[in-house]
Amino acid sequence: MSENLIQIRSLKTIFPTTEGIVRAVDGVNLRVDRSQAVGLVGESGSGKTMTALSIVRLVPPPGRIVEGQILLRDRDLVRLGEREMRNIRGKEISMIFQDPMTFLNPVMKIADQIAEPILIHEGKTGKEARQRVVELLETVRIHSPKEIADAYPHQLSGGMRQRVLMAIAIACNPSLLIADEPTTALDTTLQVQILDLLKSLAADLNMSVLLITHDLGIVADVCDVVNVMYAGRIVESANVFSLFDDPQHPYTRGLLASALSIDQFKENLVTIEGTVPNLLELPGGCKFNPRCMYVMDRCKINEPKSVDVGPRHTVACWLHGG
């Protein structure tokens, strides 16, 4: 039995706006085991990034977590104070983002940025930290690490910046790395390099990964378990093979059927009709019901609960008894 690292229960994160309350994360249950790569897939506004930011307690105000638990081993992160959270971020849980330039300090040398978490969390001396920085740059496969250590972010290419961000993230051997669309801004041949690196770092450092993406191909390649999000909820969760072989939720089925691949010519493109929902005007019942081709009366009235449909395969849909 795999060891449970993080367990999220009924998480709700809201954003009060002038037009009403946006329920960005609305009752999410999610589990990441030790050394597991877990995917969180969804479209814009599905709540995947807000789920991630909730885990590290960095939901931008006025957004806030209003309900639920985020258990890291036996500690509930929702209840920790800011000082305690600071001991978790960068040490136990790290995060990398889509656009590395936004998260690197433009006037600080690479070495100092990578050394920061080491100095804060591990109390090392400057000299020890410097040595660790060079090691880390080697780990993320940067050639001539000593020169890069003394460079500034603008002197690096996009791929190198993403590697530097990874070096910062793994500096203190975190148990969980949250990667939010880490390759979306990168070219195809670079994307695969970064994904390869992510996979090998996770394996070498025995690190769990929560990968947020909209790309089913990336999920198929990297993840062990996949969670599909829609309108702030997880509508299906399964082992990657079960999810692709035997998707149960009509939304998951639609996404997989509409995905295009270099392996297959599709004469007739399959589509999911309608538009991505506006979180301020969500329908009653199942949030997917206006776009669902199997919609029934009760789908419009009651929201389905997640039920087990196989070993570690859950789906929230009235077709499966909700």
Next chain:
Amino acid sequence: MRHVLSETPCLLEVERLRKDFELRSGLFKKRILRVHAVDDVTLDVRRGETLGLAGESGSGKTTLGRLIMRLLNPTSGSIRLEGRDILGLSAGGMRNLRREMQIVFQDPFASLNPRKTVRQILSRPFILHGTPPEHVEEKVAELLETVGLTPAKAYIERYPHEFSGGQRQRIGLARAIALRPKFVVADEPVSSLDLSIRAQILKLMKQLQADLGLTYLFITHDLAVLRSMAARVAIMYLGKIVEQSDVNEFYSGPLHPYSQALLSATPLPDPRASRARRSIRIKGEVPSAFSPPSGCRFWTRCPSKLHKCSEVEPLPIGIGKKHVVACHLVTKR
């Protein structure tokens, strides 16, 4: 130079097209850096087909699209639409050309005027091209229904910000097809759209092509999309077309090492296939276009480079009737 033989007549012929951009730098802007954004590109697009143009950032694919649309002027070379040279056209000739060639951009929000209603945006082409004012409204309504925004009445008085990304791209397509063009350049038309919306727009593009007999130049970085959208593909790297092929031949047997690496790097939405495949990995990133490598531009990253690759530029050669590749490893059998 024209290796790909065809049965279908060419609608668009691009020959030895080149575009240099100059950048002045240094004190007093004396130093001139030159980029060959599009370098000696020759290609055809046949009537009614979709030619997929793929490459990574900096490959020159967008510049090529803009040159063909005459939104940029080439440094040298020729572009012919139905045999007519379109580079030497007068202002009046250009206006007529706009009826025949249109473009759809990646970001439908940036390419639609936020202060104008859909009615104003879509009326414009009709007014400019002499549709009698009393018929314009009817034409606009018809157009909206053609792109799936039905009933037209519900949409016509709205502003771009009131639409979702997918709907805005429908408006972008409506504007492009308003004057029944023959040829449409689509520059990353679905790249900024959500997954479930992408297929809708691609399906609409296929539908419009079938109904209106459109010819597309489909520019994208996504080879998975082209597999189902294009009849032929052309792969660009640092301003050059390195491979051009019929779509089936390309996906079953890409010849250029760059094409092979690009295909191998494209994620497969299938966990078994994805984990089982043999991966070709290329190192590094696309070099600066200001100082492209000598010889073959890909040699610095090529996993199977030969000695001469850094010295001699490979010329495009035809392999069979449907395939052209520029690589020293590939020789005529």
